[in-house]
Amino acid sequence: MERHHDSATVSIAEIRSLLKEVNDPEVPVLSILDLGIVRDIKVDGDKVEVVITPTYSGCPAMDMIRTEIGAALGRHGYGNVRITTVLSPAWTTEWMSQEGKDKLKAYGIAPPNPLQQVCHVRPFQREEAVQCPHCHSYHTRLISEFGSTACKALYRCEDCKEPFDYFKCH
Amino acid sequence: MSESTFLFQYVLHLADDVLILGHRNSEWTGHGPILEQDIAISNIALDLIGQARNFYQYAAQLSNEEGISATEDSLAYLRDGWDFRNCLLAEQTNGDWAKTILRQFFFSAHQVDLYAWLAKGNDTTLAAIGAKAYKEAIYHLRWSSEWVIRLGDGTEESHARMVRALDELWKFTGELHTPVPYELWATGAGIGPDLSLLRLKWEERIKNIFDEAGLTYPSTQWMQTGGKEGRHTEQLGYVLAEMQFLQRAYPGCEW
Numbered sequence: 001m002e003r004h005h006d007s008a009t010v011s012i013a014e015i016r017s018l019l020k021e022v023n024d025p026e027v028p029v030l031s032i033l034d035l036g037i038v039r040d041i042k043v044d045g046d047k048v049e050v051v052i053t054p055t056y057s058g059c060p061a062m063d064m065i066r067t068e069i070g071a072a073l074g075r076h077g078y079g080n081v082r083i084t085t086v087l088s089p090a091w092t093t094e095w096m097s098q099e100g101k102d103k104l105k106a107y108g109i110a111p112p113n114p115l116q117q118v119c120h121v122r123p124f125q126r127e128e129a130v131q132c133p134h135c136h137s138y139h140t141r142l143i144s145e146f147g148s149t150a151c152k153a154l155y156r157c158e159d160c161k162e163p164f165d166y167f168k169c170h
Numbered sequence: 171m172s173e174s175t176f177l178f179q180y181v182l183h184l185a186d187d188v189l190i191l192g193h194r195n196s197e198w199t200g201h202g203p204i205l206e207q208d209i210a211i212s213n214i215a216l217d218l219i220g221q222a223r224n225f226y227q228y229a230a231q232l233s234n235e236e237g238i239s240a241t242e243d244s245l246a247y248l249r250d251g252w253d254f255r256n257c258l259l260a261e262q263t264n265g266d267w268a269k270t271i272l273r274q275f276f277f278s279a280h281q282v283d284l285y286a287w288l289a290k291g292n293d294t295t296l297a298a299i300g301a302k303a304y305k306e307a308i309y310h311l312r313w314s315s316e317w318v319i320r321l322g323d324g325t326e327e328s329h330a331r332m333v334r335a336l337d338e339l340w341k342f343t344g345e346l347h348t349p350v351p352y353e354l355w356a357t358g359a360g361i362g363p364d365l366s367l368l369r370l371k372w373e374e375r376i377k378n379i380f381d382e383a384g385l386t387y388p389s390t391q392w393m394q395t396g397g398k399e400g401r402h403t404e405q406l407g408y409v410l411a412e413m414q415f416l417q418r419a420y421p422g423c424e425w
Contacts, residue, residue, distance in 0.1 A: 054220075054302075056216075056217060056220060056306060057217055057220030057221045057223070057224055057299075057302055057303055057306060058216040058217045058218070058219050058220020058221070058223070059220065060216070086298070087224065087298040087299055087301075087302050088294075088297065088298035088301060088302070089301070090298075090301045090302040090305060091302075121282070121308050121311055121312055121315075122312070123312055123315040123316040123319055123379070123382070124316055124319075125312070143206060144206035144207070144209065144210060145210060145309065145312075145313050146206070146209050146210035146212075146213040146214075146313075147209065147213075148209070150213055150216055150217065154206060154209075170305060
């Protein structure tokens, strides 16, 4: 679909709502807005700039996310789109929306705890209990600090015995 | 050397350290002692190679400003061994799990203070990369510290392996804090830390964990250096042979 957008018709709110269509390819239940990686949207005439930041330095999904943003906006007639990556300030799970956390839990991934308990350098120092996304028990155990993607750790519930991913605090 | 050359060399050094260590760690992918730790070391490799990309992109930008054509890929894949500026510690072979763990522990214990420093340094690009990488380094340090304790204070066999790993790697640790000219320049410019101050923090981190792990902090003073100025051990050649093969054999190949 080709559509002409001039500065009067392009609104930042419209671009933002279109970005809801772009999901994190590794956690497809989350949009990039839920994840908190969209840092800015700039509009100048018919030019659109979307500023994003990676969750982790080596996040392999970034190239795909860039392509998907271009494609999603292109589908709605925005041809002049620039996607910029910034590193500062560094992404934190604090930027994840509550809606995003709810979606994660419903999907079977424990959402990140609030930040203050984490990333302490002391060995064997454990953060606050992580709640099982299946049976809601707090009686859970860390299996591995690392999981299937850079942003997750592996846990097991001692009550329902199910293993689950925890979206680690960062 | 001019200021821009010093900065370029410094950024390249930061990049090469994490690319080479990341590549070494990635050699474990599919070969880890158990699945969870295979995933862990592969994730650490991914973080490190991601950090390397950020540094290489900046290095490429710096050389383009000087009119020299370079990309993150050409810097990683098309330079020879003597052009690499990584510490000798990064290129050492994986050996067994104990040696890989100890190498990562020594490095992470250095990186956390280095990156924390870069994050508040005068170069805004390095500050951004450093602030991001710091959070990852903290996580790697905790993970590797736990393994050093688990193995050092574990069975007779695991303890013996940690002692052997320590024996093999210790002589490469001094280079982390022995400054070369581009690092002295970076310190003077407020871009990089004073390595003699970082050394004190590093020693304290190592001693604390070694105490818990039942390992003796070595008294050996003699240290092997040279990597940061392109004089490497034979191990780097093997890393490059594997890592660069595709781009050397099929220039510009993409998939």
